[in-house]
Amino acid sequence: MNAHSATTGPILRVEHLSMKFGGLVAIGDLSFEAQRGEITALIGPNGAGKTTVFNCITGFYKPSEGMITLTTRAGSQFLLERLPDFQIPAKAKVARTFQNIRLFSGMTLLENLLVAQHNRLMEASGYTILGLLGLGGYGKASAQSIELAKHWLDKANLTDRADDPAGDLPYGAQRRLEIARAMCTEPELLCLDEPAAGLNPRESHALNLMLNDIKSTGTSILLIEHDMSVVMEISDHVVVLEYGRKISDGDPTSVKTDPRVIAAYLGVDDTEVTDALTEVGDEQVIEKLDAEPDRAHGPSDSASMMAGPVSDTVNHSDTEGEMIKVSRGASKAEQYERRAAALSNSLDTPRGGQPDKLTLIKGIGPVNERKLHEHGIFHFEQIAAWTEADVREVETYLDFDGRIAREDWIGQARSLAQKTGGAE
Numbered sequence: 001m002n003a004h005s006a007t008t009g010p011i012l013r014v015e016h017l018s019m020k021f022g023g024l025v026a027i028g029d030l031s032f033e034a035q036r037g038e039i040t041a042l043i044g045p046n047g048a049g050k051t052t053v054f055n056c057i058t059g060f061y062k063p064s065e066g067m068i069t070l071t072t073r074a075g076s077q078f079l080l081e082r083l084p085d086f087q088i089p090a091k092a093k094v095a096r097t098f099q100n101i102r103l104f105s106g107m108t109l110l111e112n113l114l115v116a117q118h119n120r121l122m123e124a125s126g127y128t129i130l131g132l133l134g135l136g137g138y139g140k141a142s143a144q145s146i147e148l149a150k151h152w153l154d155k156a157n158l159t160d161r162a163d164d165p166a167g168d169l170p171y172g173a174q175r176r177l178e179i180a181r182a183m184c185t186e187p188e189l190l191c192l193d194e195p196a197a198g199l200n201p202r203e204s205h206a207l208n209l210m211l212n213d214i215k216s217t218g219t220s221i222l223l224i225e226h227d228m229s230v231v232m233e234i235s236d237h238v239v240v241l242e243y244g245r246k247i248s249d250g251d252p253t254s255v256k257t258d259p260r261v262i263a264a265y266l267g268v269d270d271t272e273v274t275d276a277l278t279e280v281g282d283e284q285v286i287e288k289l290d291a292e293p294d295r296a297h298g299p300s301d302s303a304s305m306m307a308g309p310v311s312d313t314v315n316h317s318d319t320e321g322e323m324i325k326v327s328r329g330a331s332k333a334e335q336y337e338r339r340a341a342a343l344s345n346s347l348d349t350p351r352g353g354q355p356d357k358l359t360l361i362k363g364i365g366p367v368n369e370r371k372l373h374e375h376g377i378f379h380f381e382q383i384a385a386w387t388e389a390d391v392r393e394v395e396t397y398l399d400f401d402g403r404i405a406r407e408d409w410i411g412q413a414r415s416l417a418q419k420t421g422g423a424e
């Protein structure tokens with residue numbers, strides 16, 4: 001750790017980060033910065049490497065190559081890739097939330113927020129029984145912890161539920177509680193992994209308000225998010241990944257109109273990409289999309305298998321390590337045409353003319369919702385009733401190997417069907 005007086009400059013600097021899992025390069029020579037006090041969003045298609053970047057920053061993985069420098073407000077610098085993982089929250093003041101909510105569901109909301117401050121309280125106790133009984137600074141630290149917990153309960157709009165078990169909260173409120181818990185560790189950098197996943201518009205709005213509150217405290221936020229409306233509304237800076245490489249980096253407006261992002265992230269049909277490019281007046285880039293990737297944003301030649309033009313076939317592995325071939329040579333339109341046998345329960349039209357909002361299922365965005373509609377899937381209960389063969393078929397169709405099971409679409413659909421009264 002180096003101490004110096006300057007507190008200007010980025011809070012986080014990621015330089016030439018690479019992460020390899022056996023033969024798979026999940027991150028290839030990635031560099032970007034997150035500015036202090038800003039919300040930086042890390043976006044990209046499924047499997048682009050966003051969570052891996054988070055895991056490197058928060059010490060869950062030790063990167064294969066590269067440097068991750070965090071500079072605190074006081075000017076202390078930490079090389080996160082060298083710091084033992086348990087010291088990253090304590091010393092470097094980095095907190096995170098996960099894609100799957102990890103609360104203590106049997107504890108009350110207040111207890112969840114107090115547990116987060118366990119380290120500070122134990123320190124104040126001097127690690128002695130007498131300390132715990134109130135001698136020394138423990139009493140004061142305990143009162144401060146309760147105040148901090150109440151403050152963040154209020155910011156999460158959950159004060160009236162303080163004494164309820166966390167498991168009783170609706171999904172969106174649990175997400176806010178998780179963020180409140182992270183804030184009780186008083187982080188300088190808060191890393192949020194898909195905080196808006198599965199939220200309805202009202203909950204999404206409450207989340208945005210909370211994130212803006214957090215930003216106003218000077219805490220910097222690094223955010224992985226699939227919901228583009230959240231990203232565009234609250235981010236100051238957006239970094240876009242595809243297959244572990246950075247393909248765009250800038251303010252939300254410039255990223256939104258970047259043709260590479262339109263093509264890669266939004267996953268729209270080729271014709272739609274062309275239309276979008278024509279609309280943004282950047283027809284020249286249409287040709288570039290079919291050519292090699294942008295070297296300025298991509299890795300160096302020596303970096304990884306990701307270096308140079310993207311090959312026709314990219315190897316990916318699922319969580320069990322099985323290698324999967326993802327054909328990138330085929331046009332999106334061709335890929336969409338690869339529709340095998342019909343699903344066991346597809347419909348020609350939505351019942352009552354009104355489809356369910358499938359995007360409430362974490363992992364389904366507007367593009368995939370449209371594709372599911374094309375496949376005759378309009379309702380939660382249809383997804384809840386998928387057979388293994390259906391899942392295989394849909395995964396082939398969406399190029400979504402292993403993801404439906406990993407994200408438990410069927411379980412999510414079942415509970416959404418029950419909530420909306422559509423369960424059988």
Ligand SMILES: Nc1ncnc2c1ncn2[C@@H]1O[C@H](COP(=O)(O)OP(=O)(O)OP(=O)(O)O)[C@@H](O)[C@H]1O
Binds near residue numbers: 052319
């Ligand atoms: N522990 C691991 N072992 C092997 N491969 C892994 C491991 N973690 C991630 N990967 C692989 O690294 C690649 C990037 O995965 P990652 O989860 O970081 O992507 P992501 O952008 O967060 O995706 P998503 O949006 O689906 O969460 C994927 O191909 C994934 O299968």
